Amino acid sequence: MSITAINQQLLRAIGVGIAVVRGDDLQFLFSNGPFSDWFGKPEAGSALTDVLQDIDIDRVREALSESGRFSGEISVKLKRRTLVIAISISRTDEDTDDFFVVECQNITRIRELESMIDSYSSMVERNTRELEREKERVERLLLNLMPRTVYEEFKTFGVVTPQLYESVSVVMLDFVDFTRFAANHDPTVTLGELNDIFTAFDRIAEQFGCERIKTIGDAYLAVAGMPEPSPDHMRAVANCAVRFIRYLERRNQSHQYKWQARIGLGTGSAVGSVVGIQKYVYDVFGSAVNLAARLQAFANPMCVVAPDSMKEFLVEEFHLDDLGKQEVRSFGEMRLMRVSPGIELARKAGRF
Secondary structure, rough: HHHHHHHHHHHHHOOOOEEEEEEEOOOOEOHHHHHHHHHHHOOOOHHHHHOOOOHEEEHHHHHHHHHHHEEEEEEEEEEOOOEEEEEEEEEEEOOOOOEEEEEEEEEEHHHHHHHHHHHHHHHHEEEEHHHHHHHHHHHHHHHHOOOOOOOOOOOOHHOOEEEEEEEEEEEEOOOOOOOOHHHHHOOOHHHHHHHHHHHHHHHHHHHHEEEEEEEEEEEEEEEEOOOOOOOOOOHHHEEEEEHHHHHHHHOOOOOOOOOEEEEEEEEEEEEEEEEEEOOOOOEOOOOOHHHHHHHHHHOOOOOOEEEEHHHHHHOEEEEEEEEEEEEEEEEEOEEEEEEEHHHHHHHHHHHH
């Protein structure tokens, strides 16, 4: 067997499609088996464009003229399957255009794998975005249940260590005749009213550095001085309280339902911690909370009552009325005072 015959046999055996065309008219001189399997066996005298009808021959000649090689892809419908064939055309001799070699390789599987990888990548990215959104949603939910510093500790360690805060202040608000209102109105009306009012209270509390801890029915409880210490915690809760009242007064002027509230202020120590294992809630306990709850009962509608011990911290900014000594359950006899906006504060309160 001659060398030429051996070469042709080898070309027929490999999995790469090979064809040789003449340079001037691109007529086929040779093609192997894989080439014929994909494009059909070229008839005598047929040209490259007759077999590869989708190929851009002008682009091929331009590429051969510039770099001596053309590379591209072409799709072939073979029975029910579409194959992607990579085509490379180059000169047999670097110096002449007498003959061109056409090399073809089936890259269908590679393209299918690339498509699968792109699809999986898109799916992973989509799932990652969904997980990020879910994480943000859970974070917002937990931040509604506990202060951020407590949340950060809970996220890092999985638990929150109970902490005693020696000096904090508490504002506790309770609506007048809420039970009767809830009994006489549709629950959606009651819930809508509370949502509207408590949302405004949250903004006021945040403005003055207070942290809303919880709402219990119609009761609203916020603290200052915890978990971050604050030397002005008494003024912070007093500012919140008088602006809660101012907000309700202004709201009552334009809304269908009129609300009145009693507010008690307390100061002292408190313990803060997450309570519960399966249903988490951040809560505070201690004398400051109990005092605010007790003094709330001494307040007339739309009034704020505070212990006399807060007087020296509030006297310059607020108008204080002495309510005399009162017997406060669990605290004994205490001198109480009513807290109202001072002249300067009343002037500024118009914005609420």
